[in-house]
Amino acid sequence: MPKFELLEPADTREALSLLSELGERARLLAGGTDLMVNLRRGRIRPEYVVRILSKEGLQGFSTGSTGLRIGAMATIREVAVHPAIKERFPALARAALSMATPQVRNRATIGGNLCNASPAADTAPPLLVHDAEVDISGAAGSRTMPLRDFFQGPGAAALQAGEILTAIRVPDPGTGVGAAFIKLGVRKAQEIAIVSVAVLLRRGAAGQVDEARIALGAVAPTPLRVPAAEDELRSRPFSLELAARAAGLAASAVEPIDDVRATAEYRRAMAGVLVERALVDAWEKAAENCEG
Amino acid sequence: MARVSFQLNGKPHQAEYQPGTTLLRYLRDEMQLTGTKEGCSRGECGSCTVLIDGKTRKACIVGMKSLAGVSVETIESVNGDGLLLHPLVAGFSRAGAVQCGFCTPGMIMAAKALLAENPDPSPDRIKAALAENYCRCTGYARIIRAVQDAAADLRGGCPPAGQPERELPGRGIYGTDVLGAEIPEDDFAERACGKTLFTDDIYRADQLVARPYLAPHPHAVIEDIDLTEALRVPGVAAILTARDVPGPNRFGRFVKDRPILADGKVRFDGEPVAVILAENRRAADEALKLIRVGFRPLPVISSVEEALAEGAPLVHEWGAVVARAVNRAGDAEEAFSRSEIVRVGTYRVPFQAHGFLEPEAAFAEPDGEGGVIICSPTQLPTHVQNVVSENLCLPKEKVRVKSMPVGGAFGGKNDVMLEAFVALGALKTGRPVKMTLNRRESQRFGTKAHGATIEIKVGATGDGKLTGLKAAMTLDSGAYAAVSPLLVQHSTMLAAGPYAWTAYDIEVKAVSTNNVIGSAFRGFGSERFNFALESQIELIARELSIDPFDFRLQNLVQRGTRLASGQVMGGSVPVARTLIKAREILAGTDLPQPGPGKRIGVGIACAHKSVAFGLGFEEWAEVNIEPASDGTLRVTASVVDIGQGIRSGMAQIISAVTGIRPELIRVSHADTAVVGGAIGVAQRQTYIAGNAVRETARLFLGRIRTFLAGEFGLTPDGIEILGDRIVYRREGEEQPLLEFAALPALARRRGEDLRLTHRYQGPATTAPWVEVDVKGPSLRWRAEDSGVVERPRPAYSGDGTDEIPPVWLGLTYYFQVAVVEVDERTGKVRPLKIIAVQDAGRAINPDRIRANAEGGCVMGAGMALAEEVQMHGGRVLSDTFRKMKMPSALEAPEVEVQIIEDPDPYGPFGAKGLAEGSLVATIPAVVNAVCNATGGRIRELPASPDRVLKSLKGLIE
Known part of the structure; x- marks a missing residue:
């Protein structure tokens, strides 16, 4: 594996300022199931790998009147077994369950699955049909965009250097x-x-x-x-x-x-x-x- | 160093580790907990399954850092040191769910987690829980049974009503009663617990780790090798290159074309250029990155077509075709002209992988007297000894090769793999050296089943009598010849199948390319050809509207038929019986009704496969027998234990001859210092080593009789061994003499040496009438390197009147029925059931025969439907288990095995060898089943969903 320096900012805010400073030289580590493979194979050669120590605000699920918010660092397993997802977004739960192996699902995050921007990303199709949106934060501020516009090509997501995906919002599908x-x-x-x-x-x-x-x-x-x-x-x-x-x-x-x-x-x-x-x-x- | 505290097998544990260490490396390298096996290093094969807080985890992808506060359970916790077997271990042993045993500890851990969560799982639930644990030997059914059995044990302790006592079968019997008894291998439980030491489980305090530098180019000139930086890495002891090989740096079973370490040129992606010897893996891997090799890329020959094109660059100076043979009898064209139906077809088979779970490994240490001791999972200890001795310029007796338990081979450990590297390393450094490939390296470096193109033309009369066969098979032999020359010759003689023809014309050639090396595989070439032949026969039977069973039945060989080897068939030829039995079982089988959008297809196929080398090669084996002071009989025979159950088979033969209880007979693996001639290939071990063991046992019994007759003043003939006691019998009266266990002490007191070493010489065979034209520095068939010697070729008149001594000592026959379900819209195929009828001559151990056949059928279904080693531009694309697409428990069909007995005149007690043909027949049976469902003809393996879909749409025909 090529050498890199591991940076461990305390929280999202600190991470954003680090990432904006380092730009293309840094990569963000979430579950690592894609990133580590890419590093090991030498497909990417960042100087820095950034891992956020406190995952506050990046984890968990919250349901409101408008729908569901999934923290970007929710693991694929959590998505697959979450009661609200199984009940209201069963296609997403099923897609999460179909991905890789239990051990990978325990580590891999839904944010990572989307940011890796694989054409075969398992969670992407169900989120797309649910008209999901993604919350993106950068040093300059936050924005929300439709997931449809997020994928730009194989391995290319609509993230500027220094930006991170913080959450996925899935509107309530309603009845019928x-x-x-x-x-x-x-x-x-x-x-x-x-x-x-x-x-x-x-x-x-x-x-x-x-x-x-x-x-x-x-x-x-x-x-x-x-x-x-x-x-x-x-x-x-x-x-x-x-x-x-x-x-x-x-x-x-x-x-x-x-x-x-x-x-x-x-x-x-x-x-x-x-x-x-x-x-x-x-x-x-x-x-x-x-x-x- | 970093530290982490966790519970390890129930005890608090503080681990010190280098950052970045995985749990698997820590368990094995630091704790020597070697029951957790390394099969892929990527979390795909399940051999390293452990439990973390009760959940299954692949230890190879768990970082040590993540273990803080958790509880880790390894296979070592399952049976601890207690004498009572854990129900899972007992269940696996009873069900015979253990073959090579490499995957078993991981399976047991996965099953343990399941049973903790669900004490009474359904078979489907068990399959799902084990879906990430590959097994290549068993075919999974027994594993599922074992888990159910253990679950019942854990739930209630008592066996389900109507079942006999839960004891290992075969206890207490001896003598000829053991023939046909289902005696488990004596070390099933040991293997299941992970206590059996495989090569990579050897740890010596001062051992060095060897890692290979594999060429990253399929074809290139090596301009220079710069080791300066790599040698500076702390912990690197030495780096070997071609310069360190004192001998000719060439080896090969039939053509000495392959360097131990590349010199001047590399010819395939993955060819070893250098080997690093270091104190630890970390240093070796660090140094690996710092080796600088200047390569000048050459044009890559990535296919047979490219190799044979006019003016194509050559992989070897002697030409593109490394071996070619033609087998012709009668006038095929004339036969076609007299046929009502003649059908031609071109069939293609890709490179396919053996898929053994234990990757290539080898260990060597200096013997202290200038020689070297090698331990490896080789199928050919004697060949390894020859190649190492020649290339290291050591006399043969200075190279001792100990055969280790083999974690699956299927033909893939049928050459010198890593043995020369570790031997050279041990001699150079004076220290023990161990080397194990990771899965990616294994996929590139290891040999594969050849890619093949088969053009075939088959004729038949209107009433379904086969007439002429014309066929040409072109094998992609890859970068080096390996066994291709023999395989070419072999194939021309087995290609005609167990059918009688009026004329045939069969040409087989092997072509050199820059692809992965094509070499031996279960079936030895017939698994390639038989796909084409059985497809074409099925097609003609259907076109003639003749029942495919009837069609085959009226064309099968029988005693007196002249085979394509030139031999007139005698002895045991029960091929028609295998067909009739298969048809009978099918008739009694309820076929499932297809669901909506699904079709059910039934397909059949036949196969035959030679037993032992035949072809004029000298067949021999050695056995050393020695009664030990602990009351057991120690036997070292020329056998290689590939997980097939050879040791229990040998013990049964000895028991049948001597009367000693099989549990008292300990058969150990081959060791060139004790016995030569161990060759674990060609379905030959039961046959040849079995005869050797039988003869030796007879001599041993004679010696005991003579000794005891003198001792007690009796006539030798009345002295008998009954299990564990020796008696004198005369006129119906039985007089006890002594316990078998007391024999060694008595012999010692009298100065009598009861040890016996015997060499068995197999029956002579004749060199075949098919000559093979081999290019390159050929060894011809003298082939001492294979441990086999050819006899002189007799003169054939060619008019069919010769009295030809047997070319093959024997052949075994197989008949398979496959039932599949095809999805009409996606082309996805679910293999539902395989009925496998196989000829065993005489079944020494029917349970091991069935276990082997089950594995062969599942392997065949995988190769028929999904498996492929994809190559692109000389590079292996399918370099992981996931990409190889081997069947898991979820994809495995149900297998029903039926054994046909028809004693063979040469085999021990009439037994034949039968490890390979189940696979050879399954591949076409499955494809025929698919084609019968789709109505099209699939002519390329694997029958992947896209090809099946095309055949449904009628696009393939």
């Missing part, structure tokens, strides 16, 4: 909403997605789709939403044909690549299949949420 997450891999454990899909649907009283959101992972340079497919669904009565049509539009919107896990062609085909399945699944869940 169903969400689903499906991940396709060859093996069941320890798998990185060939394709992952999250879907959120709101079911109208007349059986029409009031709201539709579809997000996919591992099929484009970033996790992405597919507006054309979503538009196709909105305001239409739900049917299997409609789901198949929307799925076709989703498949033509993705830009997958060939890699060690699968071919681009297969990924594109699977984007369609998984979207279709997730739509059916989400629609059924939405029905349950109407009655309940």
Whole structure:
């Protein structure tokens, strides 16, 4: 591993001033499950690694009338088992549970999963369909942006030098909403997605789709939403044909690549299949949420 | 140094450690708690599973710093020092869930955490809990049974109603009763507890750690090597390069083309250039980064096509094709012209990995008399001895090779791996040296199953009689020849399968590239070819609308059929019985109904595999027998224990001959200082070493009889051993003489030496009619380095009238049925069940045979559906367990094994060897099942979801 100096600021404030001073020369350490691997492989060579000692304000979950706030340093395991997430954001819980291994989930943080900006980041698709926003702090102040705009390319998140992600805000989905997450891999454990899909649907009283959101992972340079497919669904009565049509539009919107896990062609085909399945699944869940 | 306090196995512990140390390194290097094994160093394989505050953790990715105040439990806590086995250890032993035993301690820790949380887990829950613990030997079913069994024990203590007493099977029997008894290996519990010492578990106070500098280029000229900075690292004792190799710096089983350490050139990514010897791993790793090698990259030959292209650069000066053989009989084209149906196909198989859990390791120490003692998990102790002695310029007797327990091999420890490095290091420094690869290094440096392209043409008559076979297999042999020349020759003779043809024309060649080295693998080439053959046969049977069982049945070889080896088949040929039994089991099996969007597919395939070398190679083995003063019989035989149960098999044979109880017989691993000729390959150990043990046991019994006859004034013939006592029997009367345990003392008092060493000479075989054209500094088949010697080739007239002595001593036959579920939309396949019928000649230990077959079937399903060592530009992309995609407990199909017995004329008590064919038959059976579900034909392995989907859409045909 290349040499670096470990800095351990007491709190977020101190960390921000350190990071703004060091800029590109420093990297922030959260769970370390991606960062340490990248350091060891020499993919990144920062002079400093910054670890915040007090995680106050960066951890935990708070629920309010508008939705849920997840501290960026909440671990993936915490996200997977949190009662409010399991109940109201089950697709997110499921995605968190599908990630890596228990030991990695114990260390890895949701903030780290997003900031690493992998196209296959497991928590990204469910958060995207929930219209999540991210809180970002820098020495100059704080800002909030939609998660959709946060991913800029493989490994590239919309963070300026010196900025950190502090929290993820997920609005309350309300009633009549169903969400689903499906991940396709060859093996069941320890798998990185060939394709992952999250879907959120709101079911109208007349059986029409009031709201539709579809997000996919591992099929484009970033996790992405597919507006054309979503538009196709909105305001239409739900049917299997409609789901198949929307799925076709989703498949033509993705830009997958060939890699060690699968071919681009297969990924594109699977984007369609998984979207279709997730739509059916989400629609059924939405029905349950109407009655309940 | 940093400090941290925690509970270690129930006791307060204060650890001092270098910052950055992992728990695994601390447990092993500082505490010598070696039950926690290192399989991957990346948290992927589960061999190092420990419990932290009761939860499973991979110790290889736990930092010491995080341990403050926690409780750490390792496998050593499970059985402590108590005599009573922990229910999990007992459960694993009883269920025969232990083979090589390398993964077992980790499995037990994961199971322990599960049972603490859920005292009565379902099989699915157990599979999920063990999903991150790989096992390559067992196929998982027994492990799941063992956990259920232990759970029952822990819950109530009493066995479920109707089950016999919970005792290890096979106790108390002896003599010929033990043949066919399911006797567990005597060290199952020891292995399960992590007490068995593997090579990396050797710790000597003054030992040095060796680490390799592996070339980062697939093909390059070494312009200079600068060790200055690396040698300055404190703790570095020496660095070895090609200059330190006193001998020719060349080795190879059949072509001496490979340097111990690269000199002048590297030919594959991962080729060793230097070896650092240091006081500790940290210093070695530090120095590794400071070695400066000037490489001048050369064009990389990354595929067979590139290697064979006009004007392509050469990997070796003698040309691109390192070995080629043609086996031809009759006129294949003429046979095709008389066929109603002729189908051609091109099949592809990628490089695939053995996936043993124990990475390559070796240990050596000076013997104090100018020689060296090597300990390693090699399949070929004698070959290691030869190569090290030649390259280190030492007489053979100065190189002693002790065979260590092997943590899985499957053909992957079938060459000199690290032994020469540690031997050289030990001689150079005068200190013990240990070297172990990490998984990434192992994936690059270790050998693999060849990448292969098979072009095949099969003809049949309209009523389903096979006519002609024309096939050409091109193997990507990678950078060095390794076993390719023999494999090429072998393949031409096994390629025709257990089928009778009117004519065949089979060409196999191995091509040098800058890829990973292709070498021996379970199946020895037939696992590549059989995929093509059984696919093509299935396709023709379907096209002719003939039941695929019937189609095969009417074409199978039988006694009197002339095989593609030129040999007229005699002896034990129960191949049709394996088919009929498999069909019968399938008929009695309820196939699952497919769920919505799913299809169920059933596929079958047959395989045969030679037993022992045959081909005119000299077959021999040695055995040393010695009654010990503790009342046991100590046996050292030419056997390599790869986890297959060879030691219990040998003990059973000795018991059958002598009458001594198997528990009193301790069979130890090969040691070239005691016995030569140990070669743990080619399904030969039960066959050859088994015969050696049988003969030696007979001689030993004779010697005891003579001795006691003199002692007691009796006739020798009436003296018998009954378990643990020796009696004299005459006219129905039995007179006790003495306890077997008292024999050594009596012999000592009388000055009688009962020790016996015997060399068994196997039956002669004939060199095959297929000649192999080998390039490079070939050893031809004299091949002393393999410990085998070829006999003169007889003159063949070629007209089929020769009385040819056997080319193969024997063949074993396998018939497999696979049931799979295919998802119509994603192409994902779930292998549900494999029915494996296999010919054992005579089953010495049916339990070990079934255990082996279960593992072979799961391995085959993995290779059929998911596994691949992906290469790009000469680099290994699949360099971790996660990327290899081996099946976990979650992906493993159910396996039902049925053994067919048909005594072999040469094997001990009629036994054959049978370690490989289960895999060879499973691969095509699974692919045939998938294709029967999809309606398409998949011609490239693995049958990954994208290929399956294409075959569903009819795009592959």
